Amino acid sequence: MSPRHLPADERRAVTVETVVALAGEQNPSEITTATIAERMQLSHGALFRHFPTKEALWGAVMEWVAERLMARIERAVQAEASPLAALEAMFMTHVDFVVEHPGVPRMLFGELQRAELSAPKRMAQTLLRRYGERVRALLEAGRAAGEIDPALDLAAAATLFVGTVQGLVVQSLLAGDVGRLRGEAPAVLNIYLRGIRRQG
C-alpha cells in the first residue's frame, strides 16, 4: 500500500490515475471530489492542496489521457511499414487502450458535451483533432502508396474511423462488458478497410 504522505507530484499522479480508474466504473460526470479522496484513503480537504479546483483536476486528467493515448498510437504507427498496416495498428492500439481504460472514451465524450469552453473541454477537442489529423495523414499516405481507393473522401474516412471505435464503445456500454471489445474489433475494422481499400 502507498504511504499516507506522498510528495506533491506523486500525489497528483496518483490522483489522476484514481480518476481514470473511477471513470471506468461509473459515469464520469457523477464522480465527486469526495469519492476520489475516499478511493485514495485521503481526506477530502487534502485533494485541494494539490488541485485548486475540480476543473483543474479534470484538466490534469485530460492531459494524462492525451499524452498516453497519442504516445502509444504514435509508437504503434511508427512500427509499421505501410500506411494501411499503420492504420490497422492505430486502431487496435486504440481499442487496447480503451479496454485498459474504459473510462477514457466516456470522459472525452462527456467533456465534449459541456456548454462552457473549459480547459478540460478544450483539451478533449485538441486531442480529437490531433487524432483526426493523424488518421488523415495516414490515409493520404495510403492513397499516395496506391493502397487506398483514389476517389476516397478523406475527411469522411477519418470521421468513420473515429466512428468505428465509437460504435464498439456503444456496444460495450450496451453489453456492460468491455472485455469483448478486443475480440469484436477486428471484424469491424475489416469492414472499414474494405470500404477504403483500392479494389483489386
Place this chain on the structure above:
Amino acid sequence: MSPRHLPADERRAVTVETVVALAGEQNPSEITTATIAERMQLSHGALFRHFPTKEALWGAVMEWVAERLMARIERAVQAEASPLAALEAMFMTHVDFVVEHPGVPRMLFGELQRAELSAPKRMAQTLLRRYGERVRALLEAGRAAGEIDPALDLAAAATLFVGTVQGLVVQSLLAGDVGRLRGEAPAVLNIYLRGIRRQG
C-alpha cells in the same frame, strides 16, 4: 404563446419536448428541473404535479425518443424496395432526426453511462437493441438478395452502422455545428456501403 394552464397530458407533452430542446443546447446531465420549468414559464413546483420524480420525467423523454425515432425509421424503411436502399434510407432518416434533435444521441449516450439500471437507462438500452436488430434484419435480407458480401460478419456490420452515426455526432460536437452533419453524412455512408456490398 401557450396558455398558463394546460390539461395534464398536454403539459406532460410540452415538458418532454422542452427537455428534448434543452438537451440540444446544453449537456443533458446538467439540465435541472428548475431550468426546465423556467423554459416553460412555469413555476418549479408545478413540474412535480406532472412527474413524481426527475427520473420519471427522463423516462417519459426516453419513451418519446424511442417512439419517434423508431416510427420514422420504420416508415423510411418500408418505403424502399431493396434492403440496401432501406439501409441507406434508415441512415439518412436517423441523421435527419439527429439534426432536428441534436440532444437525442447525447441523452442516449448519457443514459447508457449511468451506473444504476434506472428506468430511463433500460429504455435507452432497449431502443439501441431494437435499432441494432433492425439493422441486422436488413443486412440479412440484403445478403439473401445478393446485395451484400456473403462473407460479411453481420454483428460487426451492425456495430459499425451505429458507429457511423456516432462518428458524425462526435464530429458535430467537435465543430459545434450540427447542420453540417447532413452534408457530410452521404460520403461517410458511402464508405460503409462499400465495405459491406457484394463486389461486382
Place this chain on the structure above:
DNA sequence: GACAAAAGTGAGTAAATACTTACTCTCTGA
C-alpha cells in the same frame, strides 16, 4: 354564475457537493 376539480404558485426543506481553514502530523536536512 356558483362550485368543484384541476393546474399553478412560491416559499420552503433536506441532502449533496465543491471548496475553506485552523490545526496536526511527518519527513528532511543542517
Place this chain on the structure above:
DNA sequence: TCAGAGAGTAAGTATTTACTCACTTTTGTC
C-alpha cells in the same frame, strides 16, 4: 535532533438542486 516546510485532517460554509406543501388561480359543468 530539531526546526520548518510540506502533506494531511476534520469540521466547517455556501450553494445548488430535487422535491414538498399550504395556498391561489383557472377552467369546465350544472
